[in-house]
Amino acid sequence: MEARDLPSGWRREEVVRKSGLSAGKTDVYYYSPDGRKVRSKPMLARILGRGFDLSSFDFRTGKMMQSAMRKRVRQDTNLVLPIRQTASIFKQPVTVVKNRPESKTRTDLKHGTQEQPRQLFWEKRLQGLYACDTSQEKFSSLELPHTIQGVGPGLSTENMLQSIAAALHNNTRPITGQNASKGLLQKNPAISINTEQPLIQAVVVTDHDIKKQEVKVTEARKRLEHAITSLKE
DNA sequence: CAGATCGGCTG
DNA sequence: CAGCCGATCTG
Numbered sequence: 001m002e003a004r005d006l007p008s009g010w011r012r013e014e015v016v017r018k019s020g021l022s023a024g025k026t027d028v029y030y031y032s033p034d035g036r037k038v039r040s041k042p043m044l045a046r047i048l049g050r051g052f053d054l055s056s057f058d059f060r061t062g063k064m065m066q067s068a069m070r071k072r073v074r075q076d077t078n079l080v081l082p083i084r085q086t087a088s089i090f091k092q093p094v095t096v097v098k099n100r101p102e103s104k105t106r107t108d109l110k111h112g113t114q115e116q117p118r119q120l121f122w123e124k125r126l127q128g129l130y131a132c133d134t135s136q137e138k139f140s141s142l143e144l145p146h147t148i149q150g151v152g153p154g155l156s157t158e159n160m161l162q163s164i165a166a167a168l169h170n171n172t173r174p175i176t177g178q179n180a181s182k183g184l185l186q187k188n189p190a191i192s193i194n195t196e197q198p199l200i201q202a203v204v205v206t207d208h209d210i211k212k213q214e215v216k217v218t219e220a221r222k223r224l225e226h227a228i229t230s231l232k233e
Numbered sequence: 234c235a236g237a238t239c240g241g242c243t244g
Numbered sequence: 245c246a247g248c249c250g251a252t253c254t255g
Contacts, residue, residue, distance in 0.1 A: 015237085015238080017238070017239065018238085018239095019238090019239080020238085020239050020240075021239080021240070021241095022239060022240070022241090023239090025239090027238085027239090037236085037237095039248075039249075040247070040248050040249070041247080041248085042247095042248075042249095043248090043249090059247080060246085060247085
């Protein structure tokens with residue numbers, strides 16, 4: 001039971017240097033739940049992502065200084081999607097070279113969307129994770145209509161739902177699904193997939209679908225109306 | 234070669 | 245001096 005200020009699953013280790021000029025000095029390391037070794041606060045921040053405020057976290061002791069306990073930066077933070085976390089990200093240079101005093105493209109980049117690159121099939125990293133209620137009971141998953149087809153290697157219904165939910169959450173534009181042909185998508189996902197859209201084949205919505213939905217809505221409204229009037233008695 | 238360990242730069 | 249991370253060592 002150590003490092004309780006860290007998310008569960010993290011281990012903290014102290015190593016005393018046995019030789020050399022700095023003999024006696026202790027180094028502190030952390031091990032992430034997936035086994036990665038962390039040797040500095042910046043590296044810890046990279047791995048934890050934006051959801052954690054480490055400004056008052058003392059790397060050496062593993063505790064939060066003063067009363068500023070782990071503070072969520074926004075309540076929304078658990079909706080942050082998994083991002084690419086390869087070893088290379090630690091070494092990504094952040095140098096900005098300005099060769100011309102005024103560069104339209106450069107300033108556009110700076111003020112435009114600074115979104116993190118997302119892994120192509122990031123949904124797969126959520127596999128095996130479920131929402132549950134307060135009594136630890138798993139919520140049962142939803143079912144998708146058979147007209148909705150996934151694209152990509154072995155996508156589960158669950159994956160497709162995650163993908164659709166994320167698209168609905170993030171996109172301001174309409175959700176239409178992937179437009180490239182199934183063959184093309186399978187052959188070369190990296191270039192064929194539209195990352196703005198969820199991993200489902202483009203869905204054709206027919207007039208019949210719309211009618212059916214209208215009926216559902218009016219029925220739901222009637223039930224609601226009925227429920228409200230019966231409450232007033 | 235990966236992981237462990239120490240040196241030494243930086244602020 | 246502490247923190248970080250590159251260099252060097254080791255199995």
